[in-house]
Amino acid sequence: xxxxxxxxxxxxxxxxxxxxxxxxxxxxxxxxxxxxxxxxxxxxxxxxxxxxxxxxxxxxxxxxxxxxxxxxxxxxxxxxxxxxxxxxxxxxxxxxxxxxxxxxxxxxxxxxxxxxxxxxxxxxxxxxxx
Numbered sequence: 001x002x003x004x005x006x007x008x009x010x011x012x013x014x015x016x017x018x019x020x021x022x023x024x025x026x027x028x029x030x031x032x033x034x035x036x037x038x039x040x041x042x043x044x045x046x047x048x049x050x051x052x053x054x055x056x057x058x059x060x061x062x063x064x065x066x067x068x069x070x071x072x073x074x075x076x077x078x079x080x081x082x083x084x085x086x087x088x089x090x091x092x093x094x095x096x097x098x099x100x101x102x103x104x105x106x107x108x109x110x111x112x113x114x115x116x117x118x119x120x121x122x123x124x125x126x127x128x129x130x
Contacts, residue, residue, distance in 0.1 A: 001072070001073055002070050002071070002072055002073075002120060002124065003048060003052075003070075003071060003072075003073050003114075004048075004052040004068050004069070004070065004071075005046055005047065005048055005052075005068070005069045005070070005071040005114070005116075006046070006047050006048075006049060006052055006055050006056060006059070006066060006067075006068060007044055007045065007046050007047075007066065007067045007068075007069060008020050008044070008045040008047070008059060008064050008065070008066055009042055009043075009044055009064070009065040009066075009067075010042060010043045010044075010045060010064070011041070011042055011043075012038055012039070012040065012041055012042055012043050016043070017036065017043075017045060019062070020045065020059060020062070020064055023058050023059060023062040023064075024049065024055060024058060024059070027054060027055075027058040029049050029050060029051050029054060029055050029058065030049060030050040031047050031048070031049050032047075032048045032049065032050065032103070033047065033048050033101065033102075033103040033112070033114065034046060034047035034048075034101075035047070035099075035101035035114075037099075046069075046099075046101065046114075048071075048073070048114060052068060056068060069116060070120055071114050071115060071116050071120070072114070072115045072116075072117060072120050072123055072124060073112055073113070073114050073115075074086060074112070074113045074115065074127065075105075075110050075111070075112050075113075076110065076111050076113060077110060077111075078104050078105070078109055078110055078111040082111065083111075083113065086113065089126045089127060089129075090117075090123055090126055092126065093122055093123070093125070093126040094122075095117050095118060095119055095122045095123045095126065096117065096118040096119075097115055097116070097117060097118075098116040098117065098118060099115075099116050100113060100114060100115045100116070101113075101114050102114065
């Protein structure tokens with residue numbers, strides 16, 4: 001399924017991530033998962049929240065540079081080979097993964113993988129055909 005991801009561009013200094021998380025918490029917005037990638041002077045926080053429209057509004061008003069992106073969420077069995085089987089589906093259709101992050105729903109149960117593909121529609125079609 002396609003969902004909206006929020007990307008926040010933060011200065012690489014103490015307190016930046018805490019501030020953005022606090023702004024969302026004070027607005028009653030839950031963060032389901034996030035990924036943080038850093039560079040020398042800035043970082044990019046990518047997150048899935050329970051209300052992306054309100055999340056973007058809150059973060060923008062708080063002074064953060066925010067962007068929305070369509071990403072694909074896939075649930076797989078949390079077991080050896082679960083992700084490998086999924087990757088084979090994407091390899092067969094020749095879709096490139098730009099980035100990914102994941103979270104487990106419970107030990108040995110399910111894992112949720114978040115992907116940004118070069119072509120989200122092609123990736124979704126590969127999942128539908130499987």
